[in-house]
Amino acid sequence: MSEATILSIGEAMVELSKIDSQGHWKVGIAGDTLNTAWYLRRLLPSDWHVSYFTRVGTGEFSQMMVDFLNSEGVGTEHVGRDDHREIGLYAISLHDGERSFSYWRENSAARLLAEDTAALTNAVSSAEIAYLSGITVAILPDEGRATLIQAMREARAKGTRVIFDPNLRPRLWPDTRIMCDRIEAVAAEANLILPSFDDESEYFGDTDPDATIARYLKLGTGQVIVKAGGGAIHFGGDQGAGVIDDLKRMNPVDTTSAGDSFNAGFLAAQIQQADIETAIRAGHQLSGRVIMHHGALVPEAVEALQ
Numbered sequence: 001m002s003e004a005t006i007l008s009i010g011e012a013m014v015e016l017s018k019i020d021s022q023g024h025w026k027v028g029i030a031g032d033t034l035n036t037a038w039y040l041r042r043l044l045p046s047d048w049h050v051s052y053f054t055r056v057g058t059g060e061f062s063q064m065m066v067d068f069l070n071s072e073g074v075g076t077e078h079v080g081r082d083d084h085r086e087i088g089l090y091a092i093s094l095h096d097g098e099r100s101f102s103y104w105r106e107n108s109a110a111r112l113l114a115e116d117t118a119a120l121t122n123a124v125s126s127a128e129i130a131y132l133s134g135i136t137v138a139i140l141p142d143e144g145r146a147t148l149i150q151a152m153r154e155a156r157a158k159g160t161r162v163i164f165d166p167n168l169r170p171r172l173w174p175d176t177r178i179m180c181d182r183i184e185a186v187a188a189e190a191n192l193i194l195p196s197f198d199d200e201s202e203y204f205g206d207t208d209p210d211a212t213i214a215r216y217l218k219l220g221t222g223q224v225i226v227k228a229g230g231g232a233i234h235f236g237g238d239q240g241a242g243v244i245d246d247l248k249r250m251n252p253v254d255t256t257s258a259g260d261s262f263n264a265g266f267l268a269a270q271i272q273q274a275d276i277e278t279a280i281r282a283g284h285q286l287s288g289r290v291i292m293h294h295g296a297l298v299p300e301a302v303e304a305l306q
């Protein structure tokens, strides 16, 4: 049987997460789209190939990322190399379990990931599923974003299922109006949107999750699942509509990657034929375990499910 491919597109960085209050930090590799790919690789059967599309440099940290992806079973055949740029860096600060990030990423190699139009277009079109986020969209220059949109449109027309998490990061945009406009332009090309209500209400002014669903459906997507930081999850679209309001609320240690792991848990379940409600519960179960640990990638969270 031939493998099916899920391609995740975006930027991963060196991640610094604090281990204790004595000034010790752990160095890892993470980034929202890589996090989802990493969880997907651990959750999906071997007849699925999980691949990462990005651009890195040629230095030691870039090689560390490629080695890390290879060692974790995530395909690196779509990782481009840049002779002049390196990968970015971010550090996680925690206050009562809620995280904030400091970034050093303005000149990262990943900002040029869409420069090779043919490579991006072919990679997206030949995948069964393509996954990207609002961070992928935010880091690209205008021409790169246009290339990405065109690649998504062509791929979707040929049958690739395109999945988008708006993952709104206003600091990566010149202003919030531009952010909202560009995010909607990309969302219009996706089959499935996985937004978080806190962000959508703050920046789009949605009064409730159903308003978020209605707004994205109107743009032309097929299905919307609105995450709610552990609260009730609303969903709507051609695969079904409803609310799941009996999910267990956790007291998080670190919310980094909560949404990314939810997306992976949801998608892995759906790929394995779960109905939409069961898939949402699987996403919630995984992210509920991830946020009980520090950092974005938590092997124990996946092991606990198996």
Ligand SMILES: O=C(O)C(=O)C[C@H](O)[C@H](O)CO
Binding pocket: 011, 030, 031, 032, 033, 035, 090, 101, 135, 169, 256, 257, 258, 259, 260, 296
């Ligand atoms: O800011 C980014 O690009 C990140 O990916 C940082 C975190 O890993 C991510 O936001 C968690 O969702």
